[in-house]
Amino acid sequence: MxxxxxxxxxxxxxxxxxxxxxxxxxxxxxxxxxxxxxxxxxxxxxxxxxxxxxxxxxxxxxxxxxxxxxxxxxxxxxxxxxxxxxxPAVTRLLTVPAQWEHARTVLAHVADHARGPFL
CATH class of the missing domain: 1.10.287 (Helix Hairpins)
Known part of the structure; x- marks a missing residue:
C-alpha cells in the first residue's frame, strides 16, 4: 500500500x-x-x-x-x-434501553388490566 x-x-x-x-x-x-x-x-x-x-x-x-x-x-x-x-442470550434489566422497554411493558400491562382509571 x-x-x-x-x-x-x-x-x-x-x-x-x-x-x-x-x-x-x-x-x-x-x-x-x-x-x-x-x-x-x-x-x-x-x-x-x-x-x-x-x-x-x-x-x-x-x-x-x-x-x-x-x-x-x-x-x-x-x-x-x-x-x-x-x-442477547438473557434480557438484562440493568441496561438503560432494556429498562425502558421493561418499564413500558409493565405500564402497558397495568393500564390494560387496571380496575380503575390509570394515571
Missing amino acids: RPVALWDVLVDLGDLFRAYQQRDQPDQPDLALLADLQERRARAFTTWADVACDGALRWESRRAQQAAATTRLQHQQRTGGIPGDGG
Whole structure:
C-alpha cells in the first residue's frame, strides 16, 4: 500500500471518529460502531507500521486493538449477549434501553388490566 493511500485511510477514520462524537445522541453510545472504528484504526496502523518499519505505529495499533476489545466487551455487557450471535442470550434489566422497554411493558400491562382509571 502506498503511503498516500494509508494517509487517506487515516484521514477517513479521523472523519468517522469525529462524526461519531458529534452524533445526535452522544449519551447513548453505539459501542459496536465504536469497536469497528477502533479495529479499522488498528489495521491501518499495522499496515502503516509494516510499510514504515515504525515501532511507535505498532504500539498505536496494539492500543487500538485493546480499545476495540474493551469496547466490544462493554457492548456485550450492555446487551447481555455475544457480539454477532443475533441478540442477547438473557434480557438484562440493568441496561438503560432494556429498562425502558421493561418499564413500558409493565405500564402497558397495568393500564390494560387496571380496575380503575390509570394515571
